[in-house]
Amino acid sequence: MRQAMSKITGLTAKWIWKQQESYNPYQQVVLARKVVRLKKIEQARMRITTDGGYRLLINGEWINDGPCRSWPEHFQFDRLDVTPYMKEGLNEITVIARHWSVGNFHTVPRQAGLLAQLDINLAGGLKRRIATDGSWLIATAPAWLANTPKVSIQMEPQEYYDARLEDNLIFEPAEVLFPAGAGPWQALCERDTALLTRKPLPFRKFLGANLVKRDTSLDFCVPTASLANPGVIEANMSVGNAGGMATLLELEQAAVIKILGAGFSVAVNGISSPEDTFSLPAGRHFVLAFSSTLFGHNKDRAVRLVDPVAGLRLLNPLDNGHENPWCWMRMPDFDFQGDDLAWPFNQDQDGERERLEKRYDDEITRLLGMVKDQADFQHELGQQAVCLGAHEMFTLDPHAAFLAREVVGSAADWVLNPAGLAGAGGSLTVVNPAPEADIELVYDLGEQSVGYYELDLEAEAGVELDLFGVEYIHPQGAIQHTWGNRNGMRYVTREGRNRFISLKRRSQRTLFITLRRQTRPVLIRNLRLIESTYPVNPAGSFDCSDPRLAHIYAISARTLKLCMEDTFTDCPLFEQTLWVGDARNEALYNFSAYGAEDIVRRCIRLAAQSLERYPIIGCQVPSGWDCLLPAWSFLWGISVWDYYQYSGNRDFLREMWPAVLRNLEGAAGLLNERGLFSGPFWNMFDWSGIDDRHNTVLHNSLLLVGAIEAAQKMAVVLSEDASAAWLAEFRTSLTVGINRLWDPKPERTAYPDSIHADGSLSTSTSMHTSFLALLYDV
Numbered sequence: 001m002r003q004a005m006s007k008i009t010g011l012t013a014k015w016i017w018k019q020q021e022s023y024n025p026y027q028q029v030v031l032a033r034k035v036v037r038l039k040k041i042e043q044a045r046m047r048i049t050t051d052g053g054y055r056l057l058i059n060g061e062w063i064n065d066g067p068c069r070s071w072p073e074h075f076q077f078d079r080l081d082v083t084p085y086m087k088e089g090l091n092e093i094t095v096i097a098r099h100w101s102v103g104n105f106h107t108v109p110r111q112a113g114l115l116a117q118l119d120i121n122l123a124g125g126l127k128r129r130i131a132t133d134g135s136w137l138i139a140t141a142p143a144w145l146a147n148t149p150k151v152s153i154q155m156e157p158q159e160y161y162d163a164r165l166e167d168n169l170i171f172e173p174a175e176v177l178f179p180a181g182a183g184p185w186q187a188l189c190e191r192d193t194a195l196l197t198r199k200p201l202p203f204r205k206f207l208g209a210n211l212v213k214r215d216t217s218l219d220f221c222v223p224t225a226s227l228a229n230p231g232v233i234e235a236n237m238s239v240g241n242a243g244g245m246a247t248l249l250e251l252e253q254a255a256v257i258k259i260l261g262a263g264f265s266v267a268v269n270g271i272s273s274p275e276d277t278f279s280l281p282a283g284r285h286f287v288l289a290f291s292s293t294l295f296g297h298n299k300d301r302a303v304r305l306v307d308p309v310a311g312l313r314l315l316n317p318l319d320n321g322h323e324n325p326w327c328w329m330r331m332p333d334f335d336f337q338g339d340d341l342a343w344p345f346n347q348d349q350d351g352e353r354e355r356l357e358k359r360y361d362d363e364i365t366r367l368l369g370m371v372k373d374q375a376d377f378q379h380e381l382g383q384q385a386v387c388l389g390a391h392e393m394f395t396l397d398p399h400a401a402f403l404a405r406e407v408v409g410s411a412a413d414w415v416l417n418p419a420g421l422a423g424a425g426g427s428l429t430v431v432n433p434a435p436e437a438d439i440e441l442v443y444d445l446g447e448q449s450v451g452y453y454e455l456d457l458e459a460e461a462g463v464e465l466d467l468f469g470v471e472y473i474h475p476q477g478a479i480q481h482t483w484g485n486r487n488g489m490r491y492v493t494r495e496g497r498n499r500f501i502s503l504k505r506r507s508q509r510t511l512f513i514t515l516r517r518q519t520r521p522v523l524i525r526n527l528r529l530i531e532s533t534y535p536v537n538p539a540g541s542f543d544c545s546d547p548r549l550a551h552i553y554a555i556s557a558r559t560l561k562l563c564m565e566d567t568f569t570d571c572p573l574f575e576q577t578l579w580v581g582d583a584r585n586e587a588l589y590n591f592s593a594y595g596a597e598d599i600v601r602r603c604i605r606l607a608a609q610s611l612e613r614y615p616i617i618g619c620q621v622p623s624g625w626d627c628l629l630p631a632w633s634f635l636w637g638i639s640v641w642d643y644y645q646y647s648g649n650r651d652f653l654r655e656m657w658p659a660v661l662r663n664l665e666g667a668a669g670l671l672n673e674r675g676l677f678s679g680p681f682w683n684m685f686d687w688s689g690i691d692d693r694h695n696t697v698l699h700n701s702l703l704l705v706g707a708i709e710a711a712q713k714m715a716v717v718l719s720e721d722a723s724a725a726w727l728a729e730f731r732t733s734l735t736v737g738i739n740r741l742w743d744p745k746p747e748r749t750a751y752p753d754s755i756h757a758d759g760s761l762s763t764s765t766s767m768h769t770s771f772l773a774l775l776y777d778v
Contacts, residue, residue: 011180012129013131014177015183016136016175026146027146027148028100029143030097032132032136032174033094035093042083047077047080047116048067050098051109052099052100055096058085058093059091060092065196068567073612076192077188077189100156104150105235106623113178118130133174136174137174139170143161148160153297154235158398159502159504161490161500163494193534194535194598196566197535198451199451200528200529205444206441206444209440210411214436215405217307218305222393224243225239233624235624235625236338238336238338240294242334246381250315251283254280258307259303261301267369270368294357295336302397324388329381329384336353340627341614345693346680348757398466411434418441421524421527429524433519433520441514444509448558449509450507452530454530457522459518459523461493462493463517464491470510485573487506487508556593564594568590579620580619580629581631601643605655607621611663616670628681630700633663635703641710641711653718660710661711672695685697692754696755698751753766
């Protein structure tokens with residue numbers, strides 16, 4: 001792996017943050033500021049990075065968002081030419097820095113920290129350096145609320161902005177944490193791919209205005225994994241979510257109550273309801289809920305009381321006067337903190353995880369049926385129950401209201417000039433409040449896009465503006481919701497004019513804008529997307545006599561562009577993750593469509609650095625999910641040769657050569673007694689349902705042959721004769737092992753998909769295994 005970039009001379013800036021007790025907050029946004037007076041400027045260059053995300057503004061101008069994703073052992077900064085934004089006289093540098101100590105598939109968070117250095121050439125040959133240190137002023141930005149659930153398992157916490165709090169800034173001198181070369185961010189090096197573009201993208205079409213039922217439901221979204229594992233930063237399925245919550249539900253009169261458990265199993269007075277409805281008399285009732293599964297990627301789970309009746313009250317069973325009506329039950333007997341290197345769904349596992357999950361299922365089933373009242377609760381769970389503040393126990397999830405939306409009529413009479421937000425804009429859209437419903441505006445971007453939300457409007461204080469995007473609406477009107485991804489945000493207005501640009505890039509084709517808690521007209525001057533992607537330049541084209549094929553090519557090129565950020569990603573909405581196998585295929589199409597090389601090198605390099613953690617290349621990088629998908633590991637080796645074939649870049653081939661060998665050596669160490677690749681990993685190749693939940697899955701060995709062949713070609717180019725001899729021997733022995741499994745019987749003439757733990761051959765055969773054998777001449 002290239003280390004030449006890691007030694008950066010002249011970087012004297014210090015890592016800074018707001019002085020505080022812990023530098024591992026769940027989520028925190030700060031504003032760092034420096035005002036300087038300068039003489040005439042000839043050139044100004046900024047180097048900047050943070051653990052999380054930053055937005056740089058100079059004299060109020062938005063310069064850039066970053067940094068790019070990188071491993072903490074090879075941490076990267078952005079280098080920016082900011083000359084056009086500087087001026088003679090006073091200059092204000094502002095950085096909005098965001099940190100989250102939350103596991104995800106994009107970063108490996110270490111702690112909060114900001115590093116920036118501006119080097120300036122002044123007229124007359126003078127130089128000036130402005131670097132982060134204790135002279136910078138820094139303040140927590142409370143308008144970005146901290147207690148929100150994660151967007152998804154792959155991403156950071158959701159963005160929720162309350163403009164009423166944006167002036168509540170208390171600046172103080174920054175706390176110096178580390179020199180530039182110290183701290184948990186090692187081998188600082190410059191970003192090795194292009195900065196993303198920003199292009200304003202107005203809505204293409206107004207689809208309609210709806211009256212939607214006001215959401216009066218009570219949502220209690222719980223970060224179960226964080227409560228069960230405080231301080232642990234991870235994104236693994238094999239981390240426990242054990243825990244429960246209880247409340248006293250008080251009714252003035254008999255009622256039918258609906259309680260939904262999204263990741264929770266719920267009982268009232270010891271009775272569960274498959275329909276989630278409970279017919280209850282007046283009086284007090286005991287509500288008990290447990291995190292319904294011990295493991296999984298759903299780490300933010302919820303209980304939702306739908307349309308509570310008048311007079312309903314919730315009381316904390318430990319302290320009826322507590323501000324939080326729920327108490328939390330810790331279940332330390334089920335604590336488990338593991339990774340997913342041993343794939344949880346592999347049928348050849350020894351079952352420790354599964355046995356614990358079965359014990360948990362049995363225990364919560366017992367408790368849900370046994371605990372009928374407060375006396376039962378004290379007897380069974382009193383020692384485990386604790387009172388937590390609502391802010392500690394719950395997160396705020398506006399996406400739940402969007403998922404539960406119910407259209408009750410047309411809002412056409414309440415909205416003036418809704419088409420003003422479509423096209424070039426410039427005209428005002430006025431949304432008047434409806435007396436008994438919220439108002440929803442729906443706009444079509446014309447095609448899938450990805451970028452930042454920008455708004456400019458006038459409103460009273462406290463209007464909740466929900467912005468949520470979807471990819472598809474069925475012809476009959478049903479929304480294809482982004483289940484598992486809270487694809488949007490909430491903005492709460494301040495009195496008067498509101499201007500805002502979101503910190504997160506989001507993707508959608510259709511945007512739903514819902515105005516809640518509105519009592520006066522809202523005047524919208526502008527609301528649009530600022531599209532942001534890798535700066536592609538079409539290098540190839542396609543045309544033929546069938547216009548449908550040309551259209552398919554255009555759609556494919558557009559899709560690829562949306563999946564190009566600082567790396568290739570699997571999709572622009574759900575994950576935005578660098579999946580190594582996906583990136584290999586995206587790179588091939590990119591060669592003909594766009595000819596971009598730096599992004600290909602970057603993806604290959606980031607994957608190579610995962611070998612410092614795993615025996616073979618990781619499957620999604622950099623990431624807090626510890627998981628191996630060997631098919632992707634071997635496709636990575638093939639991608640190194642793909643890139644050389646396209647570019648002829650021998651220097652990069654030489655740089656990657658040690659990682660290519662190390663990946664194959666790691667694979668060689670995982671051969672079984674049959675001479676086949678075998679390991680308890682995520683041994684899939686495609687979402688096709690073949691028999692792949694075993695340690696020994698044949699397509700892995702076949703893809704390993706492909707990776708060896710690619711390495712043999714590299715060895716010739718690099719004159720690595722000794723390695724070439726080992727590679728030839730490795731390929732021969734592996735091929736022999738594979739061909740021992742060939743079944744020549746006329747009714748079969750195929751390889752089995754896998755070998756089971758008892759040594760039996762799978763009865764399943766597939767095209768996947770067969771075509772790989774042909775592709776790599778096995």
